[in-house]
Amino acid sequence: MNNSYMPFRSEILEVIKHADVEYTFRMSYDRGDTHPVKPGQFFEISIPKYGEAPISVSGITDHSLDFTIRRVGSLTEEIFENYVGGHFFMRGPYGNGFDVNIFKGKEIVLITGGSGLSPVHGVIDYFADHMDECKSLNIISGFKSPDDILFRDDLKRWIADGMNFIYTVDAAPEGYEGNVGLVTQYIPQLPLKDFDNAIAVVVGPPMMIKFSIQELLKIGFDEEKIWLSESRKMCCGLGKCGHCRIGELYVCQDGPVFKYTTVRSFID
Amino acid sequence: MGYAVSLEKFQTVFDSWRKKYDVYAPKVFEGTGRFSETDVVRYGKVTDLADIDWNDRSEYSFKDILLPLSQTLLYFTEHGMTESEGPTRGTIVFLRSCDLHAVKRLDYMFLENGPEDSYYKRVRDGLKFVLMGCDHDFDGCFCVSMGTNVSTDYDAAVNVRSGGFEIDCKDPELAQAFLDMGAAEADVTPDAVMENSLTVKVPENLTSAVAKSSIWDEYDKRCIKCGRCTVACPTCTCWSMQDLFYTENGQAGERRRVQASCMIDGYTEVAGGLCFRKKAGERMRFKVLHKVLDFKKRSGFQMCVGCGRCDAICPEYISFTHCVEKLEAGMKEVSGHE
Numbered sequence: 001m002n003n004s005y006m007p008f009r010s011e012i013l014e015v016i017k018h019a020d021v022e023y024t025f026r027m028s029y030d031r032g033d034t035h036p037v038k039p040g041q042f043f044e045i046s047i048p049k050y051g052e053a054p055i056s057v058s059g060i061t062d063h064s065l066d067f068t069i070r071r072v073g074s075l076t077e078e079i080f081e082n083y084v085g086g087h088f089f090m091r092g093p094y095g096n097g098f099d100v101n102i103f104k105g106k107e108i109v110l111i112t113g114g115s116g117l118s119p120v121h122g123v124i125d126y127f128a129d130h131m132d133e134c135k136s137l138n139i140i141s142g143f144k145s146p147d148d149i150l151f152r153d154d155l156k157r158w159i160a161d162g163m164n165f166i167y168t169v170d171a172a173p174e175g176y177e178g179n180v181g182l183v184t185q186y187i188p189q190l191p192l193k194d195f196d197n198a199i200a201v202v203v204g205p206p207m208m209i210k211f212s213i214q215e216l217l218k219i220g221f222d223e224e225k226i227w228l229s230e231s232r233k234m235c236c237g238l239g240k241c242g243h244c245r246i247g248e249l250y251v252c253q254d255g256p257v258f259k260y261t262t263v264r265s266f267i268d
Numbered sequence: 269m270g271y272a273v274s275l276e277k278f279q280t281v282f283d284s285w286r287k288k289y290d291v292y293a294p295k296v297f298e299g300t301g302r303f304s305e306t307d308v309v310r311y312g313k314v315t316d317l318a319d320i321d322w323n324d325r326s327e328y329s330f331k332d333i334l335l336p337l338s339q340t341l342l343y344f345t346e347h348g349m350t351e352s353e354g355p356t357r358g359t360i361v362f363l364r365s366c367d368l369h370a371v372k373r374l375d376y377m378f379l380e381n382g383p384e385d386s387y388y389k390r391v392r393d394g395l396k397f398v399l400m401g402c403d404h405d406f407d408g409c410f411c412v413s414m415g416t417n418v419s420t421d422y423d424a425a426v427n428v429r430s431g432g433f434e435i436d437c438k439d440p441e442l443a444q445a446f447l448d449m450g451a452a453e454a455d456v457t458p459d460a461v462m463e464n465s466l467t468v469k470v471p472e473n474l475t476s477a478v479a480k481s482s483i484w485d486e487y488d489k490r491c492i493k494c495g496r497c498t499v500a501c502p503t504c505t506c507w508s509m510q511d512l513f514y515t516e517n518g519q520a521g522e523r524r525r526v527q528a529s530c531m532i533d534g535y536t537e538v539a540g541g542l543c544f545r546k547k548a549g550e551r552m553r554f555k556v557l558h559k560v561l562d563f564k565k566r567s568g569f570q571m572c573v574g575c576g577r578c579d580a581i582c583p584e585y586i587s588f589t590h591c592v593e594k595l596e597a598g599m600k601e602v603s604g605h606e
Contacts, residue, residue, distance in 0.1 A: 002384070002386055003351055003386045003387075004383050004384075004385065004386065005341050005342065005386075005387070005523075006342065006349060006351060007349060009347075009348070046511075046523075048344040048345070048346060048349070048511060048513075048521060048523070049344075049511050049512075049513045049521055050511060051509060051510065051511045051523075052509050052511075052523075053539060070539075070540075072539040072540040073539025073540065074539075075539070076539060089349065205542070206542075206544075231538065232536070232538065232544065233535070233536055233537060233538050235507065235508050235509040235525075235528075236509070238382040238383055238385070239377075239381040239382025239383075240377065240378060240381070240382060240385055240505075240507070241506060241507050241508065241509070241525075241528070242505065242506030242507070242528070242530070243506065243508070243528070243535060243536065245558070245562070247476055247557075247562050247565070248562045248563070248565035248566040250381070250382070252382075253381070253382050265476065265477075266476070267476065267479045267480070268536070268544040268545055268550075268554075
């Protein structure tokens with residue numbers, strides 16, 4: 001019986017701590033040949049007894065996958081407490097993910113809020129290694145506070161690689177020297193030359209997605225060239241449990257990456 | 269092939285079916301209704317033909333046979349998982365035409381929408397359906413409006429007649445018992461309701477724009493978000509994953525799926541507390557538009573089968589059919605805005 005709910009065991013290879021509540025878990029993955037993984041796809045990660053949660057892939061190598069996990073629920077709480085020397089169970093990959101080909105040769109804009117940086121991490125990695133394959137890469141990443149900033153080492157490397165990377169925090173203690181403010185206020189500063197050859201992706205909480213897209217449209221972005229990645233409650237990843245449905249779409253099957261024009265009229 | 273048999277002869281056939289199959293049918297459970305001293309009609313295992321209730325519409329549908337309220341998918345220890353065992357016997361389900369049409373909706377969700385669900389399939393493969401002919405409809409039935417009043421894809425169909433039964437048997441295995449007893453052949457057409465006293469019209473111009481109309485607002489006050497409508501509905505299939513372990517310090521347990529409802533708190537809540545539909549009106553809109561719009565957009569056929577159970581079971585006397593009737597006004601309201 002081909003059981004889609006049977007997870008496989010994956011060893012924790014490394015843990016990278018970004019903040020008190022956000023770690024990246026590097027997990028063994030040897031199924032890449034039969035089950036290749038794309039940025040923006042997700043896995044159902046579980047610890048027996050504590051249940052499953054859908055987590056985006058934030059990094060992909062030949063034999064490992066990164067999952068950047070925020071400590072927000074009962075499962076992630078357990079993951080943070082008891083991961084040492086351990087393993088998780090997982091099943092996937094699920095969802096459509098990002099096809100890097102749609103970005104090639106374009107002026108790329110990525111706008112992320114909090115852990116929304118994870119799903120596009122793989123896209124950034126690709127173009128960091130192949131800067132000649134895009135016209136420009138512009139990223140605006142927002143975090144709650146300086147302590148919540150993710151992928152600090154990657155940020156330094158990416159900025160050194162020559163991409164226009166702005167990261168900002170919603171609020172900061174006095175004396176903080178970085179950018180403070182919402183991602184939306186940096187959108188008008190994007191140095192875009194040709195909106196016909198630009199593409200934008202927005203990933204983050206619903207309100208952040210809504211206002212970022214409004215701002216992109218205001219500066220003249222073509223609505224057909226805006227993409228977003230949705231997140232919803234998902235118990236199966238297989239189009240069965242029903243929780244992630246919006247209208248006739250299932251986020252786990254048809255998304256989580258959508259064209260803005262496809263989902264803008266959809267109401268939860 | 270059709271047969272006309274006496275009660276005794278049909279009992280003999282029934283007994284021979286039971287050698288290979290478990291049989292589930294609507295049954296009266298005395299004293300366990302929703303109010304004191306009342307009965308409930310719901311599905312249960314039947315061992316005698318006389319246990320089957322031919323006179324009522326069951327308050328709950330057959331769907332638990334395919335999607336149990338709680339179903340173990342995996343047994344686990346800290347180190348590994350084992351698949352739960354499947355059924356060892358086939359099952360015969362007695363059901364009415366609306367419910368047989370509901371099977372098509374369940375099949376769509378579990379076999380076609382995304383990859384095939386193996387837990388559903390292993391039960392489904394062993395099912396045979398016996399259609400219970402409807403010689404009249406029940407209060408609140410609107411199968412004719414939803415096009416589910418006639419069924420042809422049954423394994424057997426039964427009409428109750430004074431002094432016996434008429435059976436149309438398409439499945440050769442089920443038919444064997446009739447052949448063995450030399451049952452009298454007859455031309456049998458399953459009874460079907462061709463007109464309901466209740467008609468429901470889904471507007472042809474219905475679009476998701478109706479979500480913005482004010483018709484949903486009244487449910488914020490009236491609906492108590494109990495989810496009973498979705499439990500009774502034969503086409504509602506939502507579920508949640510749930511882990512449980514056997515003892516306080518034990519390292520063994522099971523992963524289950526349990527029925528869930530879009531009307532109930534927590535359905536859309538993600539870790540961190542964000543909730544996508546808080547108000548009862550929003551949940552009502554999500555459910556109703558799935559039944560008469562969104563499911564069809566995806567699958568090509570309507571989800572609602574018109575069984576009327578949701579209207580009958582609501583403790584707040586909220587009517588799904590009245591709500592569907594309001595959609596036309598809702599569409600007028602939102603098109604006026606454009």
